[in-house]
Amino acid sequence: MQKRAPSPRVTTRDVAERAGVSQPTVSLVLSQNPTARISPETRARIIKAAEELRYSPNLVARSLVRSRSYALGIIVPDFRNPFFADVVSSVERVAAEEGYAVLLCEAGESSPAKYLDALHARIIDGVIIDAVGASSVHADLLDRTNVVLIDQLPGRWPGVATDAESAGAQAADHLIAFGHRRIAFIGPAIDVHSFRMRERGFWNALRAAGISLPSEYLVRANATALDGRAAMRSLFALDPRPTAVFCVNDVVAIGALKACIAAGAHVPGDISIVGCDDIELAQLVTPELTTVKVPARELGGRAARLLIRTIEGKAPGKYLGRLLPVVLVARGTSGPAPGDRS
Amino acid sequence: MQKRAPSPRVTTRDVAERAGVSQPTVSLVLSQNPTARISPETRARIIKAAEELRYSPNLVARSLVRSRSYALGIIVPDFRNPFFADVVSSVERVAAEEGYAVLLCEAGESSPAKYLDALHARIIDGVIIDAVGASSVHADLLDRTNVVLIDQLPGRWPGVATDAESAGAQAADHLIAFGHRRIAFIGPAIDVHSFRMRERGFWNALRAAGISLPSEYLVRANATALDGRAAMRSLFALDPRPTAVFCVNDVVAIGALKACIAAGAHVPGDISIVGCDDIELAQLVTPELTTVKVPARELGGRAARLLIRTIEGKAPGKYLGRLLPVVLVARGTSGPAPGDRS
DNA sequence: CGTGTTTGCTAATTCGTATTGTCAAGACCT
DNA sequence: AGGTCTTGACAATACGAATTAGCAAACACG
Numbered sequence: 050m051q052k053r054a055p056s057p058r059v060t061t062r063d064v065a066e067r068a069g070v071s072q073p074t075v076s077l078v079l080s081q082n083p084t085a086r087i088s089p090e091t092r093a094r095i096i097k098a099a100e101e102l103r104y105s106p107n108l109v110a111r112s113l114v115r116s117r118s119y120a121l122g123i124i125v126p127d128f129r130n131p132f133f134a135d136v137v138s139s140v141e142r143v144a145a146e147e148g149y150a151v152l153l154c155e156a157g158e159s160s161p162a163k164y165l166d167a168l169h170a171r172i173i174d175g176v177i178i179d180a181v182g183a184s185s186v187h188a189d190l191l192d193r194t195n196v197v198l199i200d201q202l203p204g205r206w207p208g209v210a211t212d213a214e215s216a217g218a219q220a221a222d223h224l225i226a227f228g229h230r231r232i233a234f235i236g237p238a239i240d241v242h243s244f245r246m247r248e249r250g251f252w253n254a255l256r257a258a259g260i261s262l263p264s265e266y267l268v269r270a271n272a273t274a275l276d277g278r279a280a281m282r283s284l285f286a287l288d289p290r291p292t293a294v295f296c297v298n299d300v301v302a303i304g305a306l307k308a309c310i311a312a313g314a315h316v317p318g319d320i321s322i323v324g325c326d327d328i329e330l331a332q333l334v335t336p337e338l339t340t341v342k343v344p345a346r347e348l349g350g351r352a353a354r355l356l357i358r359t360i361e362g363k364a365p366g367k368y369l370g371r372l373l374p375v376v377l378v379a380r381g382t383s384g385p386a387p388g389d390r391s
Numbered sequence: 392m393q394k395r396a397p398s399p400r401v402t403t404r405d406v407a408e409r410a411g412v413s414q415p416t417v418s419l420v421l422s423q424n425p426t427a428r429i430s431p432e433t434r435a436r437i438i439k440a441a442e443e444l445r446y447s448p449n450l451v452a453r454s455l456v457r458s459r460s461y462a463l464g465i466i467v468p469d470f471r472n473p474f475f476a477d478v479v480s481s482v483e484r485v486a487a488e489e490g491y492a493v494l495l496c497e498a499g500e501s502s503p504a505k506y507l508d509a510l511h512a513r514i515i516d517g518v519i520i521d522a523v524g525a526s527s528v529h530a531d532l533l534d535r536t537n538v539v540l541i542d543q544l545p546g547r548w549p550g551v552a553t554d555a556e557s558a559g560a561q562a563a564d565h566l567i568a569f570g571h572r573r574i575a576f577i578g579p580a581i582d583v584h585s586f587r588m589r590e591r592g593f594w595n596a597l598r599a600a601g602i603s604l605p606s607e608y609l610v611r612a613n614a615t616a617l618d619g620r621a622a623m624r625s626l627f628a629l630d631p632r633p634t635a636v637f638c639v640n641d642v643v644a645i646g647a648l649k650a651c652i653a654a655g656a657h658v659p660g661d662i663s664i665v666g667c668d669d670i671e672l673a674q675l676v677t678p679e680l681t682t683v684k685v686p687a688r689e690l691g692g693r694a695a696r697l698l699i700r701t702i703e704g705k706a707p708g709k710y711l712g713r714l715l716p717v718v719l720v721a722r723g724t725s726g727p728a729p730g731d732r733s
Numbered sequence: 734c735g736t737g738t739t740t741g742c743t744a745a746t747t748c749g750t751a752t753t754g755t756c757a758a759g760a761c762c763t
Numbered sequence: 764a765g766g767t768c769t770t771g772a773c774a775a776t777a778c779g780a781a782t783t784a785g786c787a788a789a790c791a792c793g
Contacts, residue, residue, distance in 0.1 A: 060749055071773050076750055086771060108512045109460065110749035112451045114778050120494075120513070129480055129671075134471045141497050150513060152462075153495040155483050170450045171462075171492060274675050307675045329471075333616050333649045334676055402779055413743050418780055428741060452779035456748050 059104045068098040112172055120150040122168040122176035124161045130300055131328040132345050139349030140177060147357050156180045158239055165190045175356045181239050197356040199348060200243035209351045212372040213243040216341040217250025219377040220295045220323045225258050228386040229293040233266040235280045236297030244297050247325055251295055266291055277304025285312055292320055292386045299324035299331050299340055306334060317384030327378055336381025343375050401446045410440040454514055462492040464510040464518035466503045472642055473670040474687050481691030482519060489699050498522045500581055507532045517698045524582050539698040541690060542585035551693045554714040555585040558683040559592025561719040562637045562665045567600050570728040571635040575608040577622045578639030586639050589667055593637055608633055619646025627654055634662055634728045641666035641673050641682055648676060659726035669720055678723025685717050
């Protein structure tokens with residue numbers, strides 16, 4: 050016993066009847082490319098009838114016949130993370146501007162495969178994937194639809210990405226320039242390409258500076274504030290303690306900062322912290338977080354535009370290719386290494 | 392020149408052909424209530440064929456004939472606000488468990504009417520609205536579909552809500568108990584019911600305690616951290632200055648806290664701050680934020696379950712009615728009023 | 734052996750829109 | 764007047780699954 054939709058739907062047939070024409074004529078007038086040959090009078094009559102009846106097209110029926118749904122999927126691991134919230138928000142905005150709806154999927158740390166199936170069943174026009182293990186998904190699942198990957202290895206599918214390796218390198222260089230030599234890293238073990246690249250850029254920059262570090266300075270922790278805090282606590286147990294930490298993202302960094310303050314350590318006097326993303330919150334903690342600014346909204350916006358262009362058969366234009374640049378923003382959580390005169 | 396979907400879709404007809412039966416039989420086996428009378432052998436043959444062809448039903452076609460899309464809409468003003476992100480996240484989780492997709496709409500401070508039209512065209516099964524001005528939308532728009540409102544006036548449509556009035560009252564009582572008498576409020580002017588109720592509960596509690604306040608202690612600001620910061624700055628210009636501030640939500644409170652620290656004011660020594668929501672971040676700023684805990688995830692989860700039960704024609708069960716309780720969590724940003732001995 | 738009943742499947746139709754092909758009426762030309 | 768062109772509309776059909784009605788075969792029973 051389903052509850053019935055309260056008001057019956059107005060169809061093209063209703064409009065046709067009212068305007069004294071046939072259903073296809075209504076369809077031609079209300080949907081078609083302006084190529085159709087319809088007399089101005091008929092057109093006006095149909096439009097008037099449609100307005101009077103408050104006709105609104107049934108996009109499901111349209112989807113069926115056109116094999117187009119004007120809907121996009123987006124898969125992110127966790128949009129309670131402000132960075133992903135920004136990405137999703139900008140995707141939604143662009144999609145809405147272009148007349149597309151957005152189906153939201155939060156995959157957590159599991160594979161997006163499950164969601165890909167669900168989206169495919171709905172004849173999604175395309176999907177943006179910024180999720181764990183996207184690169185390990187069966188190619189079949191991705192080949193059935195239009196895909197844009199965010200922050201993944203350049204490969205078979207188009208994508209947009211930030212220069213994550215540079216982000217890690219800039220963080221390392223910043224800390225090195227402040228005289229730090231014992232520098233730790235906190236980041237997750239999961240297969241998120243941008244995280245991996247940040248880490249790689251970081252280690253490479255250290256190696257280039259001739260700094261090598263004990264394995265205890267690499268702490269694996271989930272990309273959440275709580276885990277960042279716990280990770281920082283474990284670093285305090287070490288001897289010698291690191292004088293600086295690069296965290297894989299700002300949420301982790303804020304957790305780490307919290308741990309330092311709770312432990313009575315002075316930031317940046319005793320220990321420097323650098324995050325990554327530059328979420329809004331970075332400027333609201335005290336001291337303000339030194340971080341690498343990553344253009345989240347531009348990332349999402351580009352992904353959406355690239356996907357929509359692909360769907361509509363246009364050239365990708367300027368939306369493909371280049372790594373989006375990132376830049377370190379020095380704020381209050383980084384400073385000279387303790388005992389360093391430079 | 393559209394790009395064609397790479398791999399052709401497997402339909403019930405394909406499965407039927409492979410299994411040596413007719414299309415309707417396949418449909419009966421793969422979709423219907425188990426009422427259908429199909430011999431076990433035929434059933435097995437069809438299921439096998441479906442698996443071999445990796446059949447996945449076209450939900451668009453199913454939607455068209457059933458007038459059901461197994462998709463929900465959710466409209467929020469801003470999901471970069473962690474509170475709404477929590478709501479959306481919990482809605483998405485429940486929806487996914489029950490086999491529904493979620494269409495995300497970020498309405499900003501504009502009316503959700505525009506999105507309601509777009510959702511209606513997609514034969515959404517129902518919509519959850521937690522947005523500005525939801526109560527002022529034309530009833531027609533809401534009557535066409537199943538609706539659950541979050542944090543709105545109890546009225547014609549079912550809804551779930553938190554006890555926002557109590558939230559304001561608890562914040563006020565907490566500050567009064569600490570001896571504060573000059574207490575300010577920072578909150579937006581927009582028509583968000585929960586914000587209004589928080590404000591009302593707050594003023595009522597003050598009035599009940601015999602405290603009346605100058606109008607300058609009511610500061611209008613958007614519900615963002617940046618605006619919270621600016622609002623707090625304006626409070627510093629007053630003489631006499633308030634000794635405590637209740638902020639309409641945590642994001643604003645964190646902005647206000649930042650302004651205090653930047654101005655060199657001691658929190659809670661010089662000024663106490665109380666927020667509302669208890670987002671994760673509340674425990675990550677220093678000092679940790681005193682706030683009123685609002686069960687965002689439960690709110691979203693209940694809304695989703697209530698909506699799905701309505702759609703499926705079941706009784707609302709326990710998901711309707713009661714205001715979700717809120718409770719003040721005293722942390723580090725609130726303390727005795729300056730000069731108060733109590 | 735005929736009649737009634739059940740079982741197991743299929744033919745035909747529906748949902749609402751898009752699209753192709755067709756066809757009548759008028760315009761235009763020789 | 765007879766023919767070709769153009770214009771403007773419509774009839775027919777497709778999209779993929781669901782659903783109703785109905786048909787044939789198998790079975791039961793007197």
